[in-house]
Amino acid sequence: MRKFLSLAFRNVFRNKRRTLMTLLVVAGGVAGLLLVGGFFSFMFWGLRESTIHNGLGHLQIFNAEHFRRDEAHALENGLDDYRQLARKAEGIPHVRGVTARIEFYGMISNGQKSSVFMGSAVDPGKEKSMGFVPRIVAGRYLDGKDATGNQALVGAGLARSMGVKPGDGLTLLAVTTDGALNGLDIDVTGIVNTGFKDLDDRLLTITLPAAQRLLQSERVTNLVVGLDATDHTDAVYAALLPRLAGLRQDVAVRKWIDLATYYKQVRLMLSGIFVFLGVIVFFMVVISSANTLMMAMFERTREIGTMLAMGTPRRWLVGLFLLEALITGVLAAVSGIAAGSGIGALLNRSAIVMPPPPGNTSGLPLRVIQEPGLMIGAAVLVMVTLALAALMPAVRASRLQIVEALSHV
């Protein structure tokens, strides 16, 4: 076996230039896959973490009715005793904090101009402690110790539209839980940029007490659970469910992935692109290596005839060709991984910023994540592909007629 391995290895380097060209093509494909895959991984990671830390959290607890029917009035499907629910969740390991939220809609006015807003009411202290602070581009974040709590963060687009800046006053109008119209004067403390233009054009964040006064309700829309790491989501979810069973109010728990529609769409699209690239690399490897292996087979026809004449089993020849393809695959995979990792490291140091994706307002840093799973996958892909490409020359070599092969010129 050792001798056959040695023979296969030496055969691979019989025509050094041709082998080098094949290795360059295949290793280039591997490196390309790793770079694109690594960049996509970074985008997935970045989008996931920004989605979670922009306020989605890792888990959310709702009134189960929230998913069964639409609300006729604000907070109709809200959580009643949310403080008790929060305490149950806070006792679970890896839970960094639990915060209540109210989602509502209304009109905003500066006395001259009105606009629709998408409101979110938060507990500033808890949001801050859980790392859910949006990017403030002007002014400051909400002050949790302010007794009145009549403060607001305004999305950059909405602030521009309304012509407001930190320190300016605004009036909010919303429909209460009883269906009446209520108003509230607030002071703008900061302007935020979430990175999503559509959100920034409508976003208004106020404190929980202010929203509860505006909507005339003690309820909240949901509880957001923040964890110390996203990887613990499933474990905490599993631990949380039994604690919430048997409560007076029927509640539902959702993981961040169930609520992150945009993230899922982006991931699906980029995964499709990656698979497409994988298919291109597959065909690139097949075409370049099949040609090389077929030429090697033709060049060695007489030698193959000699081996067969000496009694070499035909299946050994198939094995020899497959082994040569496998060796080429291993060398290409190792070279490709080394090249991909090296180029990836250089790109990570280069601080290149890509243009903002559609719907986003800030550019994306070009970073490549070195993922062992991706490296193994790319290596397996080229090795399997090369073995498949070698199959035809290998079978043809094993089926050669000895007399004809020996007289091959």
Add this chain to the structure above:
Amino acid sequence: MEHLVDVERVSKRYPLDHSFVRALDDVSLRIRRGEFLAIAGPSGSGKSTLLNLIGCIDSPSSGHIRIDGIDTSALRPAAAAALRRDRLGFVFQTFNLIPVFTAEENVEYPLLLRRMTESERRRRVAEALASVGLTERARHRPDLLSGGERQRVAVARAIVHRPALVLADEPTANLDSHTARQLIDLMGELNARLGVTFIFSTHDQRLLDRMDRIVRLCDGKVIEDTGDQEAQHAQVSIAGL
């Protein structure tokens, strides 16, 4: 002396366009163990075809060939390969060494096919290389060897697994006179010392001069066999007619 090879009424036809070419026509031949024999004849006479058939790398259109009593015409490909591996050795006109292997690795190759221990392989390879006088060149690859040395490596490869029969197709055709004579002497010595049967296909007179027996072919038929008394008797009878 028992017969190692028994060729019985063998014919070989090749398709050519819409007809057939008869390369061998009803050839019968018996070769005894330990013979040093040449199949001679002009180009196209059928000598290589007969050698290929005896070597089990081609099959006859009709007739039977027995090697050590085994009817090779009835063998399945895997069994024919096993017979070649165990009982036959080949020497080719163009040497046909594996270029990426050294001389000793080339000689070792037939032993690798027989699943032998490494120490036994080494011993036999050293012995075979010594018998062809190439111990000093064992680590050289074929491209660093002269034509004569390459053919001696090929001879060592053909005898290393101690076959009953070595088939050599025009072994001196690519060698100069001096080297060819040395190679002929070497194979004669191996035949005498090891008792290995050698069958050559050749039209090299230098080689024919050293043969114990010469079988001459013309147009696929045996026209002369210097060692077969039955054939000689038949020839005399034909001449008498």
